[in-house]
Amino acid sequence: MEFRRLGRSGLSVSEISYGNWITHGSQVEEEQALACVKAALDAGITTFDTADVYANTRAESVLGRALAGQRRESLEIFTKVFWPTGPGGPNDKGLGRKHIIESANASLTRLQTDYVDLYQAHRFDSSVSLEETFLAFADLVRAGKVLYIGVSEWTAGQITAAAELARELRVPLISNQPQYSMLWRVIESEVIPASEEAGLGQIVWSPIAQGVLTGKYQPGQPPPEGSRATDEKSGKEFIARFLRNDELLAKVQDLRPIAEELDLSMAQLAVAWVLQNQNVSSAIIGATRPEQVHENVKAAGVRLEADVLKKIDDALDGVIMRDPSRTG
Numbered sequence: 588m589e590f591r592r593l594g595r596s597g598l599s600v601s602e603i604s605y606g607n608w609i610t611h612g613s614q615v616e617e618e619q620a621l622a623c624v625k626a627a628l629d630a631g632i633t634t635f636d637t638a639d640v641y642a643n644t645r646a647e648s649v650l651g652r653a654l655a656g657q658r659r660e661s662l663e664i665f666t667k668v669f670w671p672t673g674p675g676g677p678n679d680k681g682l683g684r685k686h687i688i689e690s691a692n693a694s695l696t697r698l699q700t701d702y703v704d705l706y707q708a709h710r711f712d713s714s715v716s717l718e719e720t721f722l723a724f725a726d727l728v729r730a731g732k733v734l735y736i737g738v739s740e741w742t743a744g745q746i747t748a749a750a751e752l753a754r755e756l757r758v759p760l761i762s763n764q765p766q767y768s769m770l771w772r773v774i775e776s777e778v779i780p781a782s783e784e785a786g787l788g789q790i791v792w793s794p795i796a797q798g799v800l801t802g803k804y805q806p807g808q809p810p811p812e813g814s815r816a817t818d819e820k821s822g823k824e825f826i827a828r829f830l831r832n833d834e835l836l837a838k839v840q841d842l843r844p845i846a847e848e849l850d851l852s853m854a855q856l857a858v859a860w861v862l863q864n865q866n867v868s869s870a871i872i873g874a875t876r877p878e879q880v881h882e883n884v885k886a887a888g889v890r891l892e893a894d895v896l897k898k899i900d901d902a903l904d905g906v907i908m909r910d911p912s913r914t915g
Contacts, residue, residue: 588631589888593868595786596761598704598735600663602862602887604634605880606792607646617649619875630884632673634663636764636790636871638709639694640670647697655699662704666694666792667739667764669709674910676769682712687723691732693854707737707764710915711745716884717752725758737762739914743781750785756780760787762868765914767791769800769842769860769903775860777911779848782857793859795872795883797826797839800857802843806833834906841902845895860899 590599604698605627607620627635632804637650647666654662668690672681678685691706706727713718727733736758744764752774765774769790774789782789795801810830829835834855839853846856861870873885900907 588633588884590633593705593735593790594761594788594789596735596759598761600634600790600869601632602869603630603632603858604636604663604665604790604869604871605632606636606873607650607868608638608641608792608873609663613641617652620649621653621804622877623874623880624650626874626880627758627884628657630880631887632880632884633661634665634794636808637672637698638667638670638707639672639690639697639830640667640709644672644693644697647694651699659700664698664700664703665705665707665737666698666703666708667707668694668704674842679734681715682720682723683715684719684723687720688727689818691727695732702732702734705735705737705762706733706874707739707762709739711738711741717749721749721752721758722729725756728758737759737764737787739764740766741778742914743769743777743911746778746781746785746787750787760785762790763787764790764792764871766771766793767861767864767867768794768796768851769857769899770796770829770839770907770908772907773913775864775909779864780915781876783866788871789866790871791867792871794870795854795857796829799826799829800839800842800853802820804830804836806836832906838903838906842890842899845898847855849889849891849895851889852882854883854890856899858883859889859891860896862886863891863896864887 589602591602595601637647639647670683673679714907725734743764743879750760767774846853858870859868874880
């Protein structure tokens with residue numbers, strides 16, 4: 588495993604991080620989830636990402652149990668706040684002070700830790716002032732419950748405004764967590780330059796495009812049985828936007844010889860590709876089986892030459908999403 592600094596902060600994270608969206612507490616049984624976390628630890632992953640909304644808080648609880656007994660100082664634990672949790676009352680969502688403070692305390696209990704390394708605003712909340720949101724974050728930092736602050740799927744303008752306020756309040760805002768892959772590059776033209784200016788690094792999710800970049804989904808054919816695309820609990824609707832596009836699926840198959848020439852699996856190539864962007868600090872992988880962790884972690888440290896990157900662009904020409912308005 589190799590490590591990178593998260594933005595311009597002093598926090599180092601593993602190039603590959605482990606995330607438990609749509610797996611822990613929902614798609615896989617706890618025993619299998621614990622085995623996947625153990626595989627991540629064995630592979631040298633130290634960075635673990637979750638959120639209170641995943642499986643309606645159950646994912647945090649599973650991760651807390653999975654990491655129990657590990658040396659806390661050797662881990663970077665990330666979670667998020669924004670989406671509704673609990674019974675759905677008027678203050679059970681958003682980035683108002685009440686929801687942030689209560690959610691942070693509940694997350695710490697579920698994760699069985701006194702602090703989280705990174706607390707992220709899961710989306711932008713236009714109904715609450717940035718001042719209220721960041722004052723609440725500042726209080727969590729000063730209380731020692733949160734070490735750093737991040738955002739997720741914020742636009743370039745939102746990031747710039749937040750960074751300015753964070754500097755005034757002396758809040759360590761260090762990261763953005765966007766979707767990013769060979770197929771989904773909406774952050775490149777605006778979000779990444781704004782993040783670089785503000786000192787934020789990217790912790791990217793879905794680097795394998797929900798499994799599409801593994802090549803297992805073939806144009807004109809039904810999804811393989813047992814795949815994410817056939818499981819209502821694992822983001823079936825999310826992946827459907829890719830599967831409806833046979834041209835995209837056909838072009839993904841053109842990546843296979845590129846991966847084979849490098850002695851990489853297609854999944855490894857996809858994860859390695861996002862790590863070529865210098866503003867990317869870590870790529871989040873998920874898993875339903877330990878073997879998937881062992882395979883994908885091999886993308887750490889892989890360097891792709893310029894000619895390989897051009898081959899990838901040429902293979903996917905016409906199906907890459909670059910529109911910055913799709914951020915968030």
